[in-house]
Amino acid sequence: MFVPAIKGQGTEEQQKKWLPLAYKFQIIGCYAQTELGHGSNVQGLETTATFDPMTDEFVIHSPTLTSSKWWPGGLGKASTHAVVYARLITEGKDYGIHGFIVQLRSLEDHSPLPGVTLGDIGGKFGSGAYNSMDNGVLRFDHVRIPRDQMLMRLSQVTREGKYVQSDVPKQLLYGTMVYVRQSIVADASKALSRAVCIAVRYSAIRKQFGSQDGGPETQVLNYRTQQSRLFPLLASAYAFRFVGDWLNWLYTDVTQKLEVKDYSTLQEAHACTAGLKAVTTSATADAIEECRKLCGGHGYLNSSGLPELFAVYVPACTYEGDNVVLLLQVARILMKTVSQLTSGKQPVGTMAYMGKVQHLMQSKCAVKTAEDWLNPAFIQEAFEARALRMAVNCAQNIGQASNQEEGFYERSPDLLEAAVAHIQLIIVTKFIEKVHQDIPGHGVKEQLQNLCNVYALYTLHKHLGDFLATGSLTPKQGALANEQLGKLYAQVRPNAVALVDAFNYTDHYLGSVLGRYDGNVYPALYEEAWKDPLNETVVPEGYHEYLRPLLKQQLKLSRL
Numbered sequence: 001m002f003v004p005a006i007k008g009q010g011t012e013e014q015q016k017k018w019l020p021l022a023y024k025f026q027i028i029g030c031y032a033q034t035e036l037g038h039g040s041n042v043q044g045l046e047t048t049a050t051f052d053p054m055t056d057e058f059v060i061h062s063p064t065l066t067s068s069k070w071w072p073g074g075l076g077k078a079s080t081h082a083v084v085y086a087r088l089i090t091e092g093k094d095y096g097i098h099g100f101i102v103q104l105r106s107l108e109d110h111s112p113l114p115g116v117t118l119g120d121i122g123g124k125f126g127s128g129a130y131n132s133m134d135n136g137v138l139r140f141d142h143v144r145i146p147r148d149q150m151l152m153r154l155s156q157v158t159r160e161g162k163y164v165q166s167d168v169p170k171q172l173l174y175g176t177m178v179y180v181r182q183s184i185v186a187d188a189s190k191a192l193s194r195a196v197c198i199a200v201r202y203s204a205i206r207k208q209f210g211s212q213d214g215g216p217e218t219q220v221l222n223y224r225t226q227q228s229r230l231f232p233l234l235a236s237a238y239a240f241r242f243v244g245d246w247l248n249w250l251y252t253d254v255t256q257k258l259e260v261k262d263y264s265t266l267q268e269a270h271a272c273t274a275g276l277k278a279v280t281t282s283a284t285a286d287a288i289e290e291c292r293k294l295c296g297g298h299g300y301l302n303s304s305g306l307p308e309l310f311a312v313y314v315p316a317c318t319y320e321g322d323n324v325v326l327l328l329q330v331a332r333i334l335m336k337t338v339s340q341l342t343s344g345k346q347p348v349g350t351m352a353y354m355g356k357v358q359h360l361m362q363s364k365c366a367v368k369t370a371e372d373w374l375n376p377a378f379i380q381e382a383f384e385a386r387a388l389r390m391a392v393n394c395a396q397n398i399g400q401a402s403n404q405e406e407g408f409y410e411r412s413p414d415l416l417e418a419a420v421a422h423i424q425l426i427i428v429t430k431f432i433e434k435v436h437q438d439i440p441g442h443g444v445k446e447q448l449q450n451l452c453n454v455y456a457l458y459t460l461h462k463h464l465g466d467f468l469a470t471g472s473l474t475p476k477q478g479a480l481a482n483e484q485l486g487k488l489y490a491q492v493r494p495n496a497v498a499l500v501d502a503f504n505y506t507d508h509y510l511g512s513v514l515g516r517y518d519g520n521v522y523p524a525l526y527e528e529a530w531k532d533p534l535n536e537t538v539v540p541e542g543y544h545e546y547l548r549p550l551l552k553q554q555l556k557l558s559r560l
């Protein structure tokens, strides 16, 4: 994040100076924004950067305990430099949060520079690999940096100390977070596909109950409950991959537009990166845990690969923006869009469907049979009607409040659900668009169509209350969707293993005895057990000190 921060907020000159050093690892940088007292509320950060015109320097200082930088990855032990976000103060005025490049450690002996106190913040969630990341704490005691180490692409301070705001939206200060959020969506798909690969392969070899007259037991993958829990996660892995590809396109397109000072899609980029990051990471974190449960007891072994994957993955719901805070950002944009509908301003991009407000507010879903739910047009319209009606309902309720802001906070739980509905519509839309493309490979398109319908109908089934409460569906149509879902599971079943093999993960990368490509699980589980250090001695350490005396004492007592 150190590099994209300099690329996005540094001048050409600053990029020329600092990026080669970072690329060649002559310096190691981190992104020091979050503080002990503030993470979500960036504008509440307390670290100060006060301009001293006498020396043409900024004085970086941590005025309070809560202003200590806290969490930045790489900060505790590895980084020599940081992009530090601090309140810019010049001529006695506070101009809010800006980025500054600050050296933290000597390039000679890695010792902290004068005025810099830093270290690691301690162990994190379980024994997961995230403990290999030195998330750190950092305090400044009046550390001086040259004025040219303020990142000056978005705003400047002159030699005399005058603050100059460039003619660019101040939200570009948040550009690094937008960049990482869009990459997190692709990573959600990777993490989810790893968990699903393990669970599908293991479910194919695990047999439990169901043997007739001594025949083989039933593969658990054939149980409808296993399929109804597992196949929506398989479909989600593909859904997040395709929406992540599209989001990367959107981000690239917005970045190119920014180069020519076209800021027209900045809001769309913010809403989509924030919302998709929130929805895909929440779903993926829950799904990895579900995959552990789908593997029964063996899923709880570290050798299954699932506990580690979960422990490393779950902070994605928090870092790069707490998911609730991000969804409320989406909700704000939805409310703004709804308020503009009466002005005749046509919504664009992923909000364009809201322009069909007249139709969508009174449309009746035309589904009459279970098979009708295989028609993408019916799915698309049902999801559009649900999302729009939830947004309009929120806007109407907020409108009844005496104060817009008060109304927004009062209705924030409903706004959260409306934001999720909008983002799920985007995911469904991009999956439908994907399967409409020419897709190479015999039968591949049909399989992806099945998964697209599984993702859409499972999401509809899981959120059926929204569809019914908004009148977007009737209970009968909801039941038909569920009926069709069961038929789709039967179609996915024969290809389930092939659909996870298609992720093409090596056994090494998967790191799971349950997810081995060869399915040879039991010998691998048994072999793995003996690698446990506890098994280095047949008689456990502590027997003579603790167990033996206890056993002997009990034996004596029993003879009395």
Ligand SMILES: CC(C)(COP(=O)(O)OP(=O)(O)OC[C@H]1O[C@@H](n2cnc3c(N)ncnc32)[C@H](O)[C@@H]1OP(=O)(O)O)[C@@H](O)C(=O)NCCC(=O)NCCSC(=O)/C=C/CCCCCCCCCCCCC(=O)O
Binding pocket: 001, 031, 033, 034, 039, 040, 041, 042, 043, 073, 171, 172, 174, 175, 177, 178, 180, 183, 184, 187, 190, 266, 267, 270, 318, 319, 320, 321, 322, 325, 329, 332, 333
């Ligand atoms: C947005 C906030 C919540 C609020 O900001 P604020 O300034 O107060 O603004 P508002 O008043 O709400 O809004 C004002 C207007 O600005 C608009 N706006 C807001 N944000 C943006 C934006 N980003 N872009 C554009 N516009 C924006 C908003 O809509 C308003 O517009 P209008 O006026 O209404 O028109 C802000 O405070 C905020 O963003 N808070 C969240 C803070 C945050 O996200 N912090 C993150 C810190 S960095 C961090 O956490 C780093 C973590 C590192 C994790 C590692 C990541 C790894 C990813 C890859 C993993 C690879 C693994 C590989 C796996 C494998 O391969 O195996």
Ligand SMILES: Cc1cc2nc3c(=O)[nH]c(=O)nc-3n(C[C@H](O)[C@H](O)[C@H](O)COP(=O)(O)OP(=O)(O)OC[C@H]3O[C@@H](n4cnc5c(N)ncnc54)[C@H](O)[C@@H]3O)c2cc1C
Binding pocket: 031, 032, 033, 034, 037, 038, 039, 040, 041, 070, 071, 072, 073, 130, 135, 315, 318, 319, 320, 321, 322, 323, 324, 325, 328
């Ligand atoms: C593993 C990890 C790595 C990280 N790496 C970095 C890094 O490299 N650099 C960096 O700068 N930071 C980093 N962070 C910090 C991270 O960005 C913040 O923790 C994150 O942004 C959440 O902010 P917070 O901790 O202040 O949460 P809070 O906002 O305090 O969240 C607490 C609760 O308050 C709720 N809440 C907050 N505001 C509102 C609101 N307005 N309305 C409703 N509910 C609200 C939240 O939903 C949540 O339930 C990292 C964090 C983690 C866990």
